[in-house]
Amino acid sequence: MSSSRGSLPHYIAIRILLIIPMMLVLLTLVFILLRVAPGDPVSAAAGGKLNEHELDLRRHALGLDRPLIVQYGDYLWDAVRLKFGNAMSDGTPVTTLIRDHGGATLTLTVGAFIVAIALGIPLGRYAGRYRDSAADAGIRLFGIVVYAAPIFWVGILLIMAVNAIDRSWPTSGIASPVTIYEVPTHTHILLLDSLIAQYDVVDVLQHHVLPCLALGLMLSGIVTRLTRVNVVQALKGDYVEAARARGIPESRVVRKHAFRNALVPVITVIGLQVAITLSGAVLTENTFNWPGLGTDLVNYVLARDYVAVQGLVTFFAFIVVVVSVVVDIVNALVDPRVRY
Amino acid sequence: MLRLARRLWGTKGLARWILLIGIVITAIFVILAIFAPWIAPYGFAQNRVDGAKFVKLAHPSGEHWLGTNDQFYDIWSRVIWGARTALEVILLSVFFSLIVGVPLGLLSGYAGRATDKLLVFVMDALYAFPSLLLAIVMAFLLNAKVGNGVVAAALSLTVVYIPQYFRVVRNTTVSVREATFVEAARALGAGPVTIMRRYLFGNVVQSVPVIGTLNAADALGTLASLGFLGLGIQPTEASEWGYDLNRALDDAQAGTWWPALFPGLAIVLLITALTFVGEGLNESLNPALVRRRVKPARFDREDVPVLAGDEVEVPDLSGGGTR
Numbered sequence: 327m328s329s330s331r332g333s334l335p336h337y338i339a340i341r342i343l344l345i346i347p348m349m350l351v352l353l354t355l356v357f358i359l360l361r362v363a364p365g366d367p368v369s370a371a372a373g374g375k376l377n378e379h380e381l382d383l384r385r386h387a388l389g390l391d392r393p394l395i396v397q398y399g400d401y402l403w404d405a406v407r408l409k410f411g412n413a414m415s416d417g418t419p420v421t422t423l424i425r426d427h428g429g430a431t432l433t434l435t436v437g438a439f440i441v442a443i444a445l446g447i448p449l450g451r452y453a454g455r456y457r458d459s460a461a462d463a464g465i466r467l468f469g470i471v472v473y474a475a476p477i478f479w480v481g482i483l484l485i486m487a488v489n490a491i492d493r494s495w496p497t498s499g500i501a502s503p504v505t506i507y508e509v510p511t512h513t514h515i516l517l518l519d520s521l522i523a524q525y526d527v528v529d530v531l532q533h534h535v536l537p538c539l540a541l542g543l544m545l546s547g548i549v550t551r552l553t554r555v556n557v558v559q560a561l562k563g564d565y566v567e568a569a570r571a572r573g574i575p576e577s578r579v580v581r582k583h584a585f586r587n588a589l590v591p592v593i594t595v596i597g598l599q600v601a602i603t604l605s606g607a608v609l610t611e612n613t614f615n616w617p618g619l620g621t622d623l624v625n626y627v628l629a630r631d632y633v634a635v636q637g638l639v640t641f642f643a644f645i646v647v648v649v650s651v652v653v654d655i656v657n658a659l660v661d662p663r664v665r666y
Numbered sequence: 667m668l669r670l671a672r673r674l675w676g677t678k679g680l681a682r683w684i685l686l687i688g689i690v691i692t693a694i695f696v697i698l699a700i701f702a703p704w705i706a707p708y709g710f711a712q713n714r715v716d717g718a719k720f721v722k723l724a725h726p727s728g729e730h731w732l733g734t735n736d737q738f739y740d741i742w743s744r745v746i747w748g749a750r751t752a753l754e755v756i757l758l759s760v761f762f763s764l765i766v767g768v769p770l771g772l773l774s775g776y777a778g779r780a781t782d783k784l785l786v787f788v789m790d791a792l793y794a795f796p797s798l799l800l801a802i803v804m805a806f807l808l809n810a811k812v813g814n815g816v817v818a819a820a821l822s823l824t825v826v827y828i829p830q831y832f833r834v835v836r837n838t839t840v841s842v843r844e845a846t847f848v849e850a851a852r853a854l855g856a857g858p859v860t861i862m863r864r865y866l867f868g869n870v871v872q873s874v875p876v877i878g879t880l881n882a883a884d885a886l887g888t889l890a891s892l893g894f895l896g897l898g899i900q901p902t903e904a905s906e907w908g909y910d911l912n913r914a915l916d917d918a919q920a921g922t923w924w925p926a927l928f929p930g931l932a933i934v935l936l937i938t939a940l941t942f943v944g945e946g947l948n949e950s951l952n953p954a955l956v957r958r959r960v961k962p963a964r965f966d967r968e969d970v971p972v973l974a975g976d977e978v979e980v981p982d983l984s985g986g987g988t989r
Contacts, residue, residue: 351791359803463680474937476887478894479911479930482918489921497919605798609891613915623799624895627806635806642799650794 334658341654345647350402352643357401360636362394368414388414388633410637415629420637423622429515430500431618434537434610435603439596441542442549447592449546450553454588455580457558465550473547477606481540481613488536498615501530537614541606545599552595556588563587590661597653600646685946691939695932699753702746710747710905713738723917726924733924736913737901741925745932747905751816752936754904755889756882758820759827763881764874766824767831772862772870774832775839786836793829800826801888805897815903822892823885834877838870876948883940890933907933 368384376384385391389400404411410420446469453465472480485497496502500516501509505526509519520530560566561584569583570576608620615621619638626634698705713720719738726733732741774785792800804822805814812818842848848865856864892898893908901909907929914926 347787348791348794351787352795355788355791355795356803359807458680470941471934471938474883474887474941475934476890476894476908476911476930478891478908478915479926479933482911482915482926482930486918486921486923486926489919601794601796604796605891608798608802609894612895623802624897627802627895627897630806630810635803639799639803642796646794646796 446549454557688942771835
């Protein structure tokens with residue numbers, strides 16, 4: 327272990343280099359699924375509506391008349407330069423979509439994580455400390471049911487509940503149409519833009535509450551369960567026993583000794599939930615009419631737009647790979663045991 | 667089989683209750699699914715009886731127990747037929763992922779070297795990818811070719827679950843491969859296919875029931891998600907709870923609660939039940955998780971507290987005597 331093998335820079339370098347093969351496999355997968363498998367995207371999308379000559383022109387414009395291996399090379403090269411193509415149906419560059427609508431997806435997921443942590447960590451900690459009590463059983467059941475319930479159903483229930491209490495509370499969209507129209511665009515993240523302009527921040531925040539809650543509840547199921555297991559695990563540690571033996575009060579043992587150690591794996595695993603969060607965001611956005619990338623994806627799937635779907639899926643693959651590497655690196659910085 | 671049942675019955679405490687509740691609820695849904703034509707008052711795409719059209723969005727009543735939805739369908743009937751669709755899709759998708767995932771896992775684990783590395787890498791990439799996106803892409807491709815019925819939906823889910831079976835089977839294979847009895851078989855001149863079929867397969871399939879039930883729960887959620895996004899089974903093909911929730915979204919915004927409540931409730935109940943079965947099986951079959959019931963040191967005085975976190979022996983009343 328005295329050699330450079332166990333060193334932090336070495337680990338980080340390896341982890342970053344591993345992005346390349348991971349991305350390559352994912353991109354190849356996307357290419358096979360969306361370019362090779364369908365045969366001909368153009369006639370699948372517009373077949374019957376256009377004559378053969380027009381179809382040929384479209385194929386040529388998209389470069390689909392060239393050998394597959396050339397298309398594959400082009401696709402990889404474009405992906406490296408972060409070019410994801412233009413949508414076939416409306417001609418919008420996918421990068422423009424990402425710029426304009428990525429912010430909505432980002433605020434949704436960040437808000438959801440805040441909800442999940444605020445709810446899941448205290449609940450999991452309580453359940454772990456009072457293991458096998460009635461409260462523990464209740465909290466475990468909560469964790470399972472919240473995770474089992476489809477987000478869109480939870481969303482619908484929230485909408486109905488809010489409508490029953492206060493009809494004026496917004497249940498759809500990211501802001502009132504006037505606000506979206508009036509707030510000047512700086513960052514392409516509406517919440518930040520409205521903060522900068524000091525215009526209708528309350529309206530934008532109100533619109534964020536239900537979607538973030540719906541997605542956050544689902545994630546809180548995972549967080550609760552993880553925190554509980556880790557607190558239970560940590561409370562079995564020898565150092566906890568030692569702390570108790572020294573006469574430190576139980577509440578302090580839990581707070582200072584067990585809980586802090588239990589938190590490290592929780593943070594790691596929360597970070598690795600990107601994939602689940604993205605899936606959840608797609609559903610949440612479609613429930614609340616949220617103008618994010620998940621709504622775009624479903625709309626382009628329904629429009630049978632292969633290029634836009636391929637571009638968006640490629641972008642999601644990027645996000646998953648990059649975030650998981652960042653989490654690994656942060657984790658290695660925090661916890662020396664991770665580096666091997 | 668009997669031994670397995672006895673071992674499950676021997677499970678103590680919460681794990682047994684979880685398993686029992688899960689099995690009962692799942693069984694109810696299975697019965698609904700199998701006998702749907704006799705239990706459901708109407709067909710899943712039936713909007714009239716004796717030529718008289720149902721009332722649109724009718725309140726729950728004696729005539730329509732759970733009301734009707736915006737397509738004039740009887741919701742109680744659609745919930746029951748939905749159980750049948752769910753069961754069909756789950757069984758098909760688990761079956762498809764098994765017949766692809768298990769042989770690939772065996773091959774990868776037994777062959778080792780480059781084959782193993784490549785397969786593991788591809789499967790890990792698949793596994794890392796957001797499962798719903800994968801299912802969406804598959805549904806997108808299959809809708810054009812296979813249509814949007816039960817089989818297409820099951821195939822869309824299959825890709826999501828292959829990597830999980832692959833992983834478990836491969837890891838078990840790797841650990842069993844060097845066992846003495848496999849070495850003995852090899853020394854006797856058994857070829858790779860014989861070894862995989864006769865010696866590895868039996869050891870490897872033991873872990874399948876647990877992942878199978880947990881995957882079934884997950885598959886049901888993904889199926890409903892596809893349906894909700896309008897990419898799943900179409901209403902004329904079969905009744906699907908997720909699709910019904912899609913239709914119910916606008917009604918919910920308008921304050922009509924019954925079209926959304928019941929299909930969602932069915933999904934949650936069945937997913938939770940399947941999760942319970944999976945977790946229960948896991949806790950009673952997985953030796954690493956079975957709580958060892960060590961007798962705590964007994965003191966003569968009863969007021970000596972037992973340390974938190976210790977397992978206290980529960981008197982065995984089941985009469986199973988399996989341990």
